[in-house]
Amino acid sequence: MELRALETLEDGDTEEDTAMALQRLVELTASRVTSVRSLRVQYRLIRKLGSGSYGRVLLAQPRQGEMPGKQSDDGSMDVAAVEDGGDEGLGGLTVEELQQGQETALALEDMMALSAQTLVRTEVDELYEEVRPLGQGRFGRVLLVTHRQKGTPLALKQLPKTSTSLRSFLYEFCVGLSLGTHSAIVAAYGIGIESAGSYSFLTEPVLHGDLITFIQPKVGLPQPATQRCAAQLASALEHIHSHGLVYRDLKPENVLVCDPDCHRVKLTDFGHTRPRGTLLRLTGPFPYTAPELCAPPPFPEGLPIQPALDAWALGVLIFCLLTGHFPWDQPLVEADPFFEDFIIWQASGQPQDRPQPWYGLSPVADALLWGLLDPQPRKRSPVSSIKGYLGQPWRQRGGEAEELAKELKEDG
Template sequence: MPGKQSEEEPLEEAAAEDGAEENLVGLTVEEMHQGQEAALALEDMMALSAQTLVHAEVDELYQEVRLLGQGRFGRVLLVTHRQKGTALALKQLPKKSTSLRGFLYEFCVGLSLGAHSAIVAAYGIGIESANSYSFLTEPILHGDLIAFIQPKVGLPLPAVQCCATQLASALEHIHSHGLVYRDLKPENVLVYDPACWHVKLTDFGHTRPRGTLLRLTGPPIPYTAPELCAPPPLPEGLPIQPALDAWALGVLVFCLLTGYFPWDQPLVEVDPFYEDFLIWQSSGQPQDRPQPWFGLAPAADTLLWGLLDPHPQRRSPVCAIKGYLGQPWKQQEGEAEQLGKE
């Protein structure tokens, strides 16, 4: 990523209980039940999927073509079916670093989301081999979004708005299923075409039911919402809400517009860029923008102020993107230079 490579957040988790005090947890009864229903549905799907795993070595069934991507926990291969020749993407997770439950969870979250134009389509085929677990998805051949973001430039504005619209729609779909995605970053956005007109969200290993209690156990990254950096309201952690994804979407949109992060950590005491942003945001004066925000248009200011509100109850939902489409999100070159002189 331009600026620095983002890391996944190490978190501990627990289930939110009905007896938790509602105003402390920050969830309505309806929201809590939605998350609990999502968790139960996933448990049922995992139990069924465990019984229907195909037990075979991957190379017996599929011919490897090339590597599509690799991360800390596994790799994604382009393969073809040995009998039919069908091209597929195969995500392979080594058993030495992945439990059967962890594999089944990610596999079933993808299946539970069904068909959405901005989410990678998952096929209901899980494979257990001697040393790995694997599942199949549609193949997307142009890599992830990080390769298309030009440092200190970002993407062309039409591509930014296309990406933002599709990702907001994907996140809204995930939230409608009682889930929170929790891992939005360019590495998890796959690109269908070199112009970035069509993108799809992938990798659901960190997705959790709404209301799951989480505790941040490592240093925050730019995409980490500030409420995760504060002491949790319950000993077990913070009950997660879709507002976490709205924050990450705001940071990602900023990166797409500028080619760098707005800050390294959303902590006033350690990051002056974040402190400057909060002062500017609270002033309500767009013309007093800090240096990293030079070049953005007023519509982008308003959109990002909403998505990046430090108070999750006031934060705009991901669907707020829709209200700003077709408007300029970047200043014209002359306007940006004039702002820099004022």
């Protein structure tokens, strides 16, 4: 269970004014309009959702029998539909929740189509000078660069074409653009680059590395820093959920730190983010993965994802920040004794009988994490629930309550 160890952008030739951008979007959309006759052949009407002076909104399902919403490797974003016309859709999601996911998927498709037309086609080193690497992952790398003419520092994420499709690149690029207005999310700039061997996009530079490098094994972070990080990440996740999306990849490696004392952090990397209701197949047991994703899905097509997945991951991350280790290796009762002990303890309703990994936590932290780590998604507390626990001690170590109170007073 160990935890592993600005300035304004250039006025490039591809910048379009608002009128031109809207005109291009209209042209792209017009080419995708389907006739009513074709729609009736392809879809079965379920029920009417609403109507007005300019038309009506219908809920429909593909006639071929394949439910929309399967997630493919290239970033497909179709969202599950309601089958029975009731108030609940697949996986307990309401009609309104599914509609929001569908609207988000369609908006992203249009944004991707427009972005594909405005890619800058050039070699990166013609426009930007590399300063140093900022990060490296399985699918690409992040570099600190400066604009050759203006000297503006930027972060450039570079994804090789050998492992990244154009669609996957455009998807991550557009999700980042749509979410980057939040203070705890890395701001993405509207410049995508296609080179001979890679796709790249630009973001604000965050220079102090990721959160994993700040977590001391078997110790964690100081309590004030833990609460600051948790509050900012919960706010970022709320923002993502308000856009009809589920982040799906919360872990310390995807949290960038803005200063040495962890006063400000930012969420990054949106390659796994999907619209609410997207059907997700079995993903395998990992420490941050919710238990509903570690068992066979209730539907052959997969499990419709919802914000409760992020609430679970936030609970695991908070535990790691408080202790410096994972609560378990995999959230499966039959496979992990630490998870089994937690489930028994949680069901008992007796906080004082906590298992060994939870010894150092306070009753306040117990209550917070019991809510975020409820094994039943519909009973799980939302990420916003942490607001009611801030400013109270989350650990029982001597002197930490006084340290927390002092820091909160200094922060005003």
